[in-house]
Amino acid sequence: MELHANARLSVEGRRLLCRRVRELNWKVADAAFAGGISERRAYEWLARFDAGETLADRSSRPKSSPKKTPASVEAAIVRLRTLRKTASTIAAILQMAVSTVCAVLARVGLNRLSKLEPVEPANRYCRRHAGELIHLDIKTLGRFRRPGKRALGQGADRRSRKAGWEAVHVAVDDATRLSYVEVLPDQTAATTVGFLHRAIAWFARHGVIVQEVMTDNGSAYVSRLWAATCAEVGLVHIRTRPYRPRTNGKAERFIQTLLREWAYAATYRDSDHRRAVLPEWVRYYNTQRPHGSLGHKAPMTVLAAA
Structure with a gap:
């Protein structure tokens, strides 16, 4: 049940008020004062309670x-919508206002065309061995020279103008979630290949030999330099379908955790301070932080047991 935004009492609070009056013999005025409501409103709750x-x-x-739209007209609107007609087209066909359509x-849940498609089943997968598949992704963050409104609140106007990005x-390893992170100046093909x-090399030092990499269709990942590098080091490159970030979901989910627990988890002096803290957080993520999909074990623990 959703209460009114300005409601002083919950359902249990209203019930307590009525019991105080009927069972404990409180005066209505005293019970209303204790509940923070008017005496008139208290009598209304008592009447409903009785x-x-x-x-x-x-x-x-x-x-x-x-003046509600007749059911027959609503049915016609739904039929036209199932033919993937837009609201303006339906309004023109039925000679109705677009706002009514x-x-x-919205009332029947067909305000978006995507609602006409069947719900796609979950497509979860996990490689069996470390290194079989590595997920790569990039997240852009703004640089700053001093804390801004995200740390100090909406009223603060301490923007770092022209600080850049x-x-x-x-x-992220698909099987163990072992992760490697770097903060670099840009996401050009040369920078991405260097990463x-x-x-x-970092995965190899931990005994993980990378065989395949999965990326989205970012410009760096579709470049000739990237393709040549993958061929040179013997990697199979898998690209996700356009507009399908869920395919690369392990990297997407890791970035959410990274932002919540590192990028926006503290008030940093500047972006250099934020970058300096990153290696310690990544070490914590890999060696200590429990991971839900790994049976609440850390990635390094899963790798050692493999």
């Missing part, structure tokens, strides 16, 4: 809506 009615908020919807579509490159070489 009548055995619910103490939840009643719907504000009218008992009748004479939009309201009907930096790119957080991540590599790939260092990531492969």
